[in-house]
Amino acid sequence: MNALKWFGDLDKRWLYLLLLLVVVFPLLRPLGIPIDVTASTSQFIAAVDKLAPGDRMLLVFDYSIGGGPDVDPQAQVVLAHALSRGVRVVEVAFVDTGLNYAVKTVELWESKGKVYGTDIICLGYATGVETAISAFAQNISAVFPTDVRGKPIGSYPIMQGLKTAADFKLITEFATGIPGPAEWIRQVVTRFKVPLGCGVVAVMGPQNVPYLQSGQLVGLLGGGLKSAAEYEIAVKMPGAATAAMDAQSLGHLMIVLFVILGNLLFLVERQERRAAKVGGVRA
Amino acid sequence: MNLATAKVWAGALCVFACYSFLWKENRFFRVFQNLYVGLAAGYSLVVNFNNVRRQAWGPLTTKGDIWVIIPMIFGIMLFARLFRKYAWIARYPMAFLMGLGSALSMKAIESDFVRQIQASLISWKGVGLGGTLNNLMLSLGTALALVYFFFTFKPNVVSNAAGRVGRWVLMLCFGAAFGSAVQGRLSLLISQMQFMLKDWLHLIS
Numbered sequence: 001m002n003a004l005k006w007f008g009d010l011d012k013r014w015l016y017l018l019l020l021l022v023v024v025f026p027l028l029r030p031l032g033i034p035i036d037v038t039a040s041t042s043q044f045i046a047a048v049d050k051l052a053p054g055d056r057m058l059l060v061f062d063y064s065i066g067g068g069p070d071v072d073p074q075a076q077v078v079l080a081h082a083l084s085r086g087v088r089v090v091e092v093a094f095v096d097t098g099l100n101y102a103v104k105t106v107e108l109w110e111s112k113g114k115v116y117g118t119d120i121i122c123l124g125y126a127t128g129v130e131t132a133i134s135a136f137a138q139n140i141s142a143v144f145p146t147d148v149r150g151k152p153i154g155s156y157p158i159m160q161g162l163k164t165a166a167d168f169k170l171i172t173e174f175a176t177g178i179p180g181p182a183e184w185i186r187q188v189v190t191r192f193k194v195p196l197g198c199g200v201v202a203v204m205g206p207q208n209v210p211y212l213q214s215g216q217l218v219g220l221l222g223g224g225l226k227s228a229a230e231y232e233i234a235v236k237m238p239g240a241a242t243a244a245m246d247a248q249s250l251g252h253l254m255i256v257l258f259v260i261l262g263n264l265l266f267l268v269e270r271q272e273r274r275a276a277k278v279g280g281v282r283a
Numbered sequence: 284m285n286l287a288t289a290k291v292w293a294g295a296l297c298v299f300a301c302y303s304f305l306w307k308e309n310r311f312f313r314v315f316q317n318l319y320v321g322l323a324a325g326y327s328l329v330v331n332f333n334n335v336r337r338q339a340w341g342p343l344t345t346k347g348d349i350w351v352i353i354p355m356i357f358g359i360m361l362f363a364r365l366f367r368k369y370a371w372i373a374r375y376p377m378a379f380l381m382g383l384g385s386a387l388s389m390k391a392i393e394s395d396f397v398r399q400i401q402a403s404l405i406s407w408k409g410v411g412l413g414g415t416l417n418n419l420m421l422s423l424g425t426a427l428a429l430v431y432f433f434f435t436f437k438p439n440v441v442s443n444a445a446g447r448v449g450r451w452v453l454m455l456c457f458g459a460a461f462g463s464a465v466q467g468r469l470s471l472l473i474s475q476m477q478f479m480l481k482d483w484l485h486l487i488s
Contacts, residue, residue: 016305023469024476027487065323069474070467096330097323127334130387145342186390202467206459213421214402216394223463225470243487244473251469 008265015258022254026246033249035242040212041230044197044219048078051169053086056162060173060184061091061098061105067176067201072101073228073241074199074221075174079105081235082172083114088158090168091122092144094132094179099125103148117147117156124148129179134187137165166192170218174199181208185216199227295483298475424452 051057059079063071082089091106093099099122106122114120123144126132136143140162146152153159161167165188173184173196181198189196197219200208205222212220221227225248228241284292300315339355342348357379363372403425409415430442431449438446480486 013306019472020476023473024480027473027476027480066471067467070470096327099330100326124337125330125334126338127331131383134387143338145346146337150337182391182395185394187387190390190394202463202470203460205463206456210399210402214398216398224467225473226466240474240477244470244477247473247476248466248469251473252466255465255469 004261004265004268007261008269019251019254022250023247026250027243030243031246031250033246035226035229035233035245037230037234038223038227040209040220040222041227041234043212044078044199044221045081045231045234047170047195047197047218048081048085048087048172051082051085051087054088055169056088056090056158056167057082058165058168058171059089059091059102060171060175061093061102062095062173062175062179063098063101063201064095064176065097065100068097068101070201070224071174071176071199073225073239074231075101075172076105077228077231077235077237077239077241078172078174078197078199078221079109080237081231083109083119084237088118089120090158090162091120092136093125094129094136095176096125096127099148106148116149118158121153121156121158122148123153130183130187133179133183137188137192140164164192165194168194170195170197172197172199175204176201177204180204181211181217181220185211189216197221200224202226291482295479298479302475428452428456 048057059075059082061075063075079089091102093102102122102125106116106120109120110116123140124147126136126143128135132143140159141153144153147156165171171184171188171194173181175181175198180200181196184196184198188194195218196216198208198211198217199221202222202224205220205224205227208217208220208222211217212222221231223230225241225244228239229245232238232242297315297319300311303309304312335355335358339351343351343355357376360372360376363369403422405418405422407415407418407422409418427445427449429449430445431453433442433446436442477487481488
């Protein structure tokens with residue numbers, strides 16, 4: 001009981017320090033806690049595996065800087081997987097900060113030998129959220145007359161024959177808010193019947209599961225960094241997300257412990273308050 | 284010190300400044316907080332300026348596409364809000380935008396309403412015991428959560444009991460969302476620590 005009260009009175013900064021140590025330790029000394037691949041991640045991988053070399057996939061960077069660490073590893077591994085299968089990738093962003101990630105990604109893959117305009121292209125960013133998505137789906141060149149480098153998109157081999165969203169074999173969208181899966185399902189999946197796979201920050205995961213269950217999504221990476229790690233393990237491309245999983249597991253364990261201790265303390269204090277109240281009435 | 288190293292050191296400084304808030308509110312943190320807000324605003328301004336130039340100004344001046352003048356005028360009209368005397372002008376593009384938004388969101392009737400009802404109408408018998416339990420939870424959970432929001436008739440014992448279970452279903456859902464939120468925040472911390480240990484201190488590869 002005294003230990004619980006000591007915990008309750010503890011300066012919360014000690015808890016922050018403890019959490020920091022718990023996170024840093026496994027990064028320095030990996031523990032190798034096993035990672036299971038969930039069904040929704042397997043479905044996403046299967047959707048990318050279905051693509052044939054030369055097929056075109058749309059990759060949408062709808063994420064902010066704040067949520068980037070949770071979603072960017074997902075986008076990176078999906079892109080790496082698609083490119084490794086010879087799939088051609090068209091990148092766009094409907095969130096302004098997403099453009100930054102898209103441009104960096106293109107530069108990275110160019111440095112690895114992929115040809116800009118043939119294997120991969122970045123069309124840029126369009127403002128207007130859902131309206132822009134709807135317009136893009138109906139007529140790509142009307143929303144993006146030029147790519148991010150200022151050249152007409154029709155001048156690139158990868159863009160030949162691409163007129164509407166229906167011309168993509170698969171759309172993958174990575175989001176941290178609005179626009180997110182709901183907007184893409186409304187404006188693109190419902191009308192153009194294109195398979196859509198989404199990756200979202202962990203907090204958005206549960207609310208998007210119904211779309212997966214209804215078949216409106218072909219795959220969902222709904223667990224943030226954890227989903228990215230699952231994908232990396234499944235396609236045998238371990239990266240930053242896999243390396244972070246030990247830290248994530250230990251951090252969660254500690255937070256669960258804090259929640260249990262906090263609730264126990266709450267119950268003890270409530271019992272004491274009630275006892276004091278009854279004692280006061282009797283007196 | 285080359286540019287790449289300077290970037291890493293600047294990043295490390297930002298991480299220290301942001302996390303110093305956990306110790307206590309301080310001037311160091313506030314400086315970097317304002318810097319972040321300023322950078323985000325500046326970045327957004329540049330990206331959106333380029334967007335207008337590429338999607339409207341470019342087609343108008345190079346291809347002679349005069350139709351883009353209409354959205355450009357509507358965009359300029361929105362700025363009338365900055366002047367009290369002419370603020371009414373901004374109502375017209377605003378009304379257009381609201382109408383457009385309403386029309387676009389009508390598609391939600393199919394995607395969020397019809398398709399979700401269809402997906403809830405499933406056979407209770409699933410693959411194995413786990414599958415059956417999952418299907419039961421999906422169907423009953425949806426129905427009970429909906430009962431919690433029935434306000435149009437006088438409550439009775441049955442509806443009260445069903446509503447109470449529905450509330451538990453909602454709480455489970457909120458719990459899952461909270462757990463996911465914690466997971467997301469922890470990911471941000473881990474990502475920053477990976478940056479500090481790998482790029483700044485070179486302690487991990």
